[in-house]
Amino acid sequence: MNGLHLMPPVASSVAPRLDALFWFAVALCAVVALGVFATIVFLAVRYRRGSNASRAGGSGRTLTIELSWTFVSFALFIALFLWSLFLFTELHTPPRDAQTIYIVAKQWMWKTQHPGGQREINTLHVPLGKPMRLIMTSQDVIHSFYVPAFRVKQDVLPGRYTQLWFTATRAGTFPLFCTQYCGLDHAQMIGSVVVMAPADYAHWLRRQGTPSTLAQTGAALFRSRGCSGCHGTNAAVHAPELHGLFGRAVHLSDGSTVIADERYLRDSIMLPNLQIVAGFAPIMPSFAGQLDEDEVLALVAYLKSLATPEQDLGASP
Amino acid sequence: MSDAATVAADHGHDGIEEHFDDASQQREAAAFGMWVFLATEILFFGVLFASYTICRVLYPQGFAVASRHTDLVLGTIETVVLLTSSTLVMLGLRALQLDRRRAATALLGSTAALGFAFLVLHGFEYYREYTERLIPGLNFHQEGPQARAVELFFCLYYAITGFHSLHVLIGATLILILTVRVARGAFGPRRHTTVELTALYWHLVDIVWLFVFPLIYLIGRAG
């Protein structure tokens, strides 16, 4: 990566084809541009003031000349459009067997989380040759996940999930940038993607210790943030029972009933007095601002795991 | 274009600016200029209508629930007020063309009065919504699964009706000023371009409300 490179390393399955498309486009532009420059220079020299080139005869059938160079260049560039169309569609549809990694962008750092629960800051370890699907959200402003070596980029929006996928084809460490301006340290929001052989990747995962799964982290949070104080089995406060809540219909104080899906669980944590359960007082404090995006996710995963009463994960790991 | 010297000579006294050839060219330019300005106003409000359409596509139920919070009766009265004021301003212009200055003053005066009446009615609506805690940013406390969509609706509601009321205020004040000048005889059958353009502006304000009214007040009323 030192010295003057003309291209970043080719390190993902889509990179070679994107480079081919890029150089085809550059070649196409060069041909048309050089054609025009050469014509300008030729005409400028040939018909300069005082030169004795013959100026007789007006320029002939302008219409056919106009139409010909218009449609020829348009056809060439439509070819470029069609080729890039297929690549763009491919970039937008992750393969079915891709492994999911969950990314949270926060003002000026990247938080990555593997399905097994391993968490990293500003780095992402991925296995070589396996398609990875990154599901990303932001906690504050718009960021953008960009790895030049993989030629992939996707904005990360608050309040919504966006996805990006790649298959690393070369081992090594590649820089990760945030390319959507996000404030003071936008330039510091840099990380690295470490591509390892699958065996090393598995070994690395194990070396991270056996981190608790999402649901177990949620259970720990359930106690540490005081949720069990009200919603626990022997709580003194009169609060809605959470066991088996997920997927059940909930009767609200304004008479309507909603299905307790993830969105309902998430809203009830962050904005509790939005949907108050019938027969309960609106005394639950809001946790908006105190819980990070992935902590809310862990709590939701824990509440979902309470749906099946027999394997009660409430016990500490 | 007649020779520059003679053109300068016969201008100035009957309100034709010296860079126009004759009265019809000046009136034509003024009217066309006003219509171009109206096109910009359509796009100025267009942004709000585009945002409304997109937010409503994203949250149909929320917008239906929110629309029921608005006051249909007051909204309808306000529409009637604006439609009648549009008619009155045209009658005022007609009276001016027939050189009936007193009738023109009365008609234009009542147009301005109806304009201010519209604003007063809007004031009542805003006050009622304030008591029902429906003003985002000031005090907004709603419950239910659609609460955020209702707040989104009311952000749009205040942006749309706020900017529209601002235009009604500008229009009504302009017409009030014209009423005074008409009363003093500043305009007559041969010179009423300014009144004409203000009437055009008033019609635009009326047309914008013709679209705002159904989009804000009429959705979600059925059943």
Place this chain on the structure above:
Amino acid sequence: MSAIDTAALPAPNFLARDDSLIAWLTTRDHKRIAILYTLGITFFFFLGGAAATLVRLNLIEPTGTLLSAATYNKSFTFHGVVMVWFFLLPSIPVTLGNFLLPLMIGARDLAFPRINLASWYLYMLGGLFTIAALLAGGVDTGWTFYTPFSTMFANSNVYLVVIGVFVAGFSTIFTGLNFIVTTHTMRMPGLTWFRLPLFVWAMYTVSLVMVLATPVLAMTLALIGLERGAGVGIFDPALGGDPLLFQHLFWFYSHPAVYIMILPAMGVISEIVACFARRRVFGYTFMTYSMLGIGAVGFLVWGHHMFVSGQSLYAGIIFSLLSFCVAVPSAIKVFNWTATLHKGDISFDAPMLYALGFIGLFMFGGMTGLILAAPALDVPLHDTYFVIAHFHYVMVGGSVMAYLGGIHYWWPKITGRLYSEGWARFAAILMFFGFNLTFFPQYMLGYLGMPRRYHSYLPEYQLLNILSSAGASILAVAYLLPIAYLLWSLRYGARAGDNPWNARGLEWQTSSPPPLENFTRRPTVREAYAYDETAP
């Protein structure tokens, strides 16, 4: 104004009249308003240029030692806001357009002189707000004001800049409205639409785009102001609002805005190339329809700024196809300029050098625009220095070159003086090389993956950044030269006659500088660019 030695100029010209400050500040003469605007435009050009110099100096070191991150963010934002809204958008229409449109159609003045003066005051008021924002500590949102950063997270003076741009927006609307009505209602008898010079066509088309696009910006910025004030609004993700909605509204204005910047330049280049090649413009009707085509289709393509922003796949494909269609009229224009040189009698005065430079650099910039319009290629290249290089090639290589070419081409007509040809050619050539040294390395930086708006960068990008900063210093010198020899020519320049370039067009059939009422005798109307006929 007394610097201009007006006594030596032909007797009743618009400069030699009442010379007091009050007369200048309350003038309704389109020529004087054009000069007032030129002063404003030049001032803001160098203000924006200073911010750019800071940015380039800071980027010499990979760790960005010159400026702190906060100051750097404020510098590139200030550079963006001032250059886009206070230089590029108004540059040609309000200076050359204001001065020449009435002259080229044989009218005494624009349709609404008072609105024209109001437009200047709004422009200066907007500029004042933007400078107030700078003095109050600057704004760090980027000239694009993306939400939710600009509404919820930025704690710099977003209000002041939003008000400044809002006010300047109305100045543009008034200019556009004035030009449309003037072109429709005040053409000389006999001057039909297809006898109009292409510069008038450019002013007309650009005014249509101004009038149809700028209101959308005004309301979008008003919504930003409201949302910052109320703390809640339709772009707020916590409320379920969509930040992409802001990007749709913003780019619906901002892409036509880049056509507002380039269309006048195309008008100027058509005039210059026809004059110095002594040929009628090749395919005149194709040129007019392609200008109207750029103006109209320019409104359909804004989604190509949002390929990776979370916009849906199908919308990306639709916008990409439309973006390829909008490139066709631009290609037609470049081909036609080139064909105009055929069988010409070409001389290489300074304006012609600027014109040829424009054609080359605009073509290069437009081509890379097509690369970015292909969605798959935009994925790696979006928001990198490739995009920075692309729009600087089209804006600085295109609009600024054409603006300077136009200033040099009509300088004798505006001031009645001839500038020194040697210095002018030297400045043009120096500018061409300085420009390429500044922005070509940025294409390579872009493909290597250096993101834009970065205060510091990885060490391997340093060499290209040093080249770019070196080029920027040459460019700065090249921009200072015209100020020197043009002002010098005001007092010591040779007297230019009515038509120093022996050009065609009604503006060359009156004295230089023209009298207050533009024409003392009726100009003769002929076909556009009748260079094969002898002058009257």
Place this chain on the structure above:
Amino acid sequence: MTTEHADAVKPLRHYFTLLAALLILLAISVGSALLPLGPFNVTINLAVSGLMTYLVMASFMHETAARRLTWLTAVTGFIWLAILIGLALADYLSRSPVPAPWH
């Protein structure tokens, strides 16, 4: 805008019939909104508003709207608004939501 003003001025009857027509259309609009017509509610409302706009523009502004140019200006305004709404909706209607990681 013609100089002979006498005949260009319409009789009073013209204005009052127009106002009546507008008020009737308003009643239709409000009335139809109260009926459960599903998607037709929106279409009826917008159609009625469009018709009322045409009436206001055609009759009340007839003096200046006589020329083709002024009609073109108004129509252009609406067309550009349709471009903004249409193409922006093309994005919103064709979005496929990304499933949250917990699925």
